[in-house]
Amino acid sequence: MTQFTVNTQVSDIVTALPQSADLFRNLRIDYCCGGKISLEEAAGQRNLDAFEVLKDLHSIEEKQEARGSLEPSKFGEKTLIAYIQEKYHAGLREELPLLAPYITKLARVHGENHSHLLRVQEIFKLLRAELLDHTDDEDLNVFPLIIDFLANPTPEMKEKLRPHVVELEAEHDNAGQLLHELREITDNFTPPEEACGTYRLVYARLEQLEKETFEHVHLENNILFDRIRQAV
Structure with a gap:
């Protein structure tokens, strides 16, 4: 499993885990044009708990690893x-x-x-x-x-x-x-x-x-x- 942290850039997370784009879109976190900032900074801009977002990311990652799909x-x-x-x-x-x-x-x-x-x-x-x-x-x-x-x-x-x-x-x-x-x-x-x-x-x-x-x-x-x- 990829070890994302709150210091990982949002764009890097979506590159490694494209399904995370849906989560970021729902949270209104920009992952394309403004994605080269850390998860912690991006979450802070939306008044979100970065560790809660990270937990959701790990859940998505586990599901995708189980599916073994090509990206x-x-x-x-x-x-x-x-x-x-x-x-x-x-x-x-x-x-x-x-x-x-x-x-x-x-x-x-x-x-x-x-x-x-x-x-x-x-x-x-x-x-x-x-x-x-x-x-x-x-x-x-x-x-x-x-x-x-x-x-x-x-x-x-x-x-x-x-x-x-x-x-x-x-x-x-x-x-x-x-x-x-x-x-x-x-x-x-x-x-x-x-x-x-x-x-x-x-x-x-x-x-x-x-x-x-x-x-x-x-x-x-x-x-x-x-x-x-x-x-x-």
Whole structure:
């Protein structure tokens, strides 16, 4: 069993134990863009007992060891990139256009009495554009460079990749900020008691979008990009 402590970085915990992402998400602990801090510090920022969180982590770890499942963090670079493309990039291209009409309808029907829904619509439009542009850039430009570099790492190639990685991480950070705002203004994606089916559908799917985007960003920031930084 991996010996996590309160001094272990949150991003390292999720790298070693991806299922811990669900726990951190529920506790509203940032494990992707802001994950390079200790569990103790992250818990303290949320007024949580770090040792209680650690206990929950060990419970998750025990269940996963019993299952003996493969984890993306253990994949080679080509397999990891293919996994990201198939699970997250393809998923975004399918889900974002499908979700858009529901959000438009929700803002149109309920925006007058629930004004925050107009901001939800604005944020979604920004996220949709940014995430789709981002994934296209990765698939067409950056991922092929990464595969070439990690197969034959050279200082020159690393320097060529560096600005791409910096830009992608900045875009990840911006998407994370938009998702955090979505969670804040929707009261943790909690619809009002009298909410209609569309209202509840939109909130549920936005929460799923947040979950999968954070998982996606974690695999890139804390695993794939870290491998680039450690090479050469």
